[in-house]
Amino acid sequence: MDRCLQERHDGHNDPDGERVGLHDRQPRPGRQPGCDRGYDTGFERDRKYLQSVTIKAFLDSSDTRVRDAVMMTTTAKVVAQPDALIKESGAPDAEYQINDTYQPTPTGGQILQRKVQRNKTVAFSVKVENDGNTDRGFVLKLQVTTETGWTVVYKSGTTDVTSSITQSGGYPTKTLSPREAETITVEMTPSARLSNGSTKSVTVNAFLDSSDSAVRDSVKAIGEVTGASPPTIASITPNEGANNQAVDITNLSGGGFQPGAAVKLKKEGQSDINATEVKVILSTKITCKFDLQGKATGLWNVAVVNPDEQDGYLLNGFTVNPPPPPTVQFTLASQSSPVESGDLTITAQLSAVSAQNVTVPYSISGTATENVDYTITASPITIPAGRTTGTITITIKEDTVDETDETVIVTMGDPTNATKGATTVHTATIADDDGSPSPTHDVALTAFSASPTTVSRGQRVTFSYTVKNNETVTETNLTFRLTYNGQPVGQPKPIASLGTGQQTSGTIRIKVPRRQKTGDYLITGAVSTVPGETNTANNSQTVKVTVK
Structure with a gap:
């Protein structure tokens, strides 16, 4: 073993059998002062997929000499995998299904069938995503059924790629970074001579390249001729609700609504919210109810699905909000003491349980004098999270002076984590129970x-x-x-x-x-x-x- 190696390996065995020098001081990792070469880790023979991090040690921030250094090198296996997904064009992205699932023959959510009127066009969005770990492109090839009377056009963005994708060599996507995608639109238009129920299908197969013989993932688009128009949604009233309640939809406005239509709220990553009590009043109006209890906040897409499975969307048409803060108010506007002694209790009550502490400040006025005629709980009071009430106590100080009845007026200030309700002023009357003295003259x-x-x-x-x-x-x-x-x-x-x-x-x-x-x-x-x-x-x- 030469001198450099001897110095490098002078140490102890690590758990993997490597010898690690305990006192090496190396200006560059793998190289000793005075040595002509470093040490081959095995990864350096192919640097294409290596990633290294070097940590250098100095005496202080002004030191220019590297006193010691270590280098950490990793390598990764190259993964090449396209992921094909399909939805109807115009539908929210949440309609893409079975992400990160790869099927050489499409099944389940990899197959999408939509109805279309004669001489109308139904469009499918086929997204091809790079699920690998290196930049690369893929090749898309078609399997198209032989039914005649259909016009099928393929586009990437606004560019017509029909002539390319229908060739035996297929359509090469652009170079995609990991998790980047390219979307191909499949537009299917039936002619006027086709009868209801006629179908045509297009299967899009994804390959690594033009010479690849293995289908890495696939989706299928099916068009079916119908005489009915798909529903359209113009607006929804109301268009928002809190996620601690059910909301009645008084007017889902649009067109093409059929008896028996279903109404849904849809959001990517969330289960659908299916409407109940759906009533198709007219082909242009639906009423229904959504239970929003515990649903995710944010924008939701509104969908109407007719019995013939044609659907329409209002993208980001409905907002689910967090619950509003509860209101707080006094349970009574006034009360009186039967005698000039004892306690009077004023109760502040929330309209609903809160997950946060609610503080209720208040001010005091009236004809009675604090600390002379009475004492009172210090402001503010706190209604703890999970409870609905808090109390203010007035303790009456008894005396023997004949006087008129006196008042303590408690006026609620602005609470925290709640809003003021209807009753925010409470008048407590302290009754005088001392007899009138005999009149005197002077x-x-x-x-x-x-x-x-x-x-x-x-x-x-x-x-x-x-x-x-x-x-x-x-x-x-x-x-x-x-x-x-x-x-x-x-x-x-x-x-x-x-x-x-x-x-x-x-x-x-x-x-x-x-x-x-x-x-x-x-x-x-x-x-x-x-x-x-x-x-x-x-x-x-x-x-x-x-x-x-």
């Missing part, structure tokens, strides 16, 4: 003054006063008067009525007699007491007037 002289306070004989003095009702009972037949040493001064002033908290003001003018002695006079102003008044100290006041 009439007071709140202001009393004289002007001027020093006068000469013969001058006038103006006495001003203000009387107020301090309690909650209206008082009537009151009198304000002036006295000196218990004797009346001037004429009293009547006060007809004073309501709760009401006050009144007035004046009395007195002329000092010319013969009045000089000196100081204490003049008392007083408002009359009322029955039941316990505080009479505030009924009077005194001012000093000096006569000079």
Whole structure:
């Protein structure tokens, strides 16, 4: 063993018998410093189907020297396989059947029979897909039955390839990448002389190339003469529904609908949704029902299949939506407490169970005062996923104060994962159960003054006063008067009525007699007491007037 090999294989045996060097440092995989050659892995002899990945190690991002490297090389077996599929042209791609199944003689979904009127054309789409793992083309050859009176045309896109595909050498497809496809259209037109039920078939066989003798896959198109027109679909009403409900179709509009027609929703990769309660009202109108429970969301094709098996489509004509969010509302708009204590419960209810938590915020108003008259559950409340209700609790704080009934108004805000329903405001009334206290009376002289306070004989003095009702009972037949040493001064002033908290003001003018002695006079102003008044100290006041 030469030096390079000795260094390369100095290590331990791996599970497959290879010796792996534990401490090799190789700037290039399979080559030692100073060696003239690398090491043949066996794959390098044929690089056509190899794919390699090399990982290089450096000291850091600025290092330019490869310190060690490894290379991983894989090879794959070449697979060459065409896949032929068939559907009626104009039908959704979901109508292609038996994908990745290869039949040298077509059966089942590889055979498609469609009816066509005389001098009309039925078109079949034959898709040839590259199911291999390399770029390549294929060759298509035909087997056509011998019935006369039919015109058959073959197209690739808009290009007529009839002259090529009908030759013994067949039609070569374009080079296709893996999973790429080319579609050939087979157009079959019966002449006017053919009778109903007349048929013609075309089998399209796929080969690897023109010299290949083995049919790799095949499909068969069959045209059958009929006197009836195929159905057509113009619109569907409604054209959407949620996948948690059944939807009534009130108008499937089109033409050529026959009694006994079937209606379906079709989507690639999904089972058909077959309509129930189908009623062909006219040849232009059908009503029916679709159960969309649990069906895949997105666009679906609408299909009508007549009893003669002719069908028509409205591509992407119907949309299945996810279920809308539930609504949430209060179960009651109002309630009252029987007494001024205990709890009041407000219930928020969903219209349907939700898979998500629903939060319900709310604001509070009303005549009652929070934390004085009551306490309440903090906003927002949460209705857990899988449940339909949540509650707000008002706890009443009992007192002994006689007061009017008070309200707590709860107004729902915008919920999350739900929408607001009809009842979004709840009024809770807290009833007062305290008896009314006995009425109290208190009439007071709140202001009393004289002007001027020093006068000469013969001058006038103006006495001003203000009387107020301090309690909650209206008082009537009151009198304000002036006295000196218990004797009346001037004429009293009547006060007809004073309501709760009401006050009144007035004046009395007195002329000092010319013969009045000089000196100081204490003049008392007083408002009359009322029955039941316990505080009479505030009924009077005194001012000093000096006569000079």
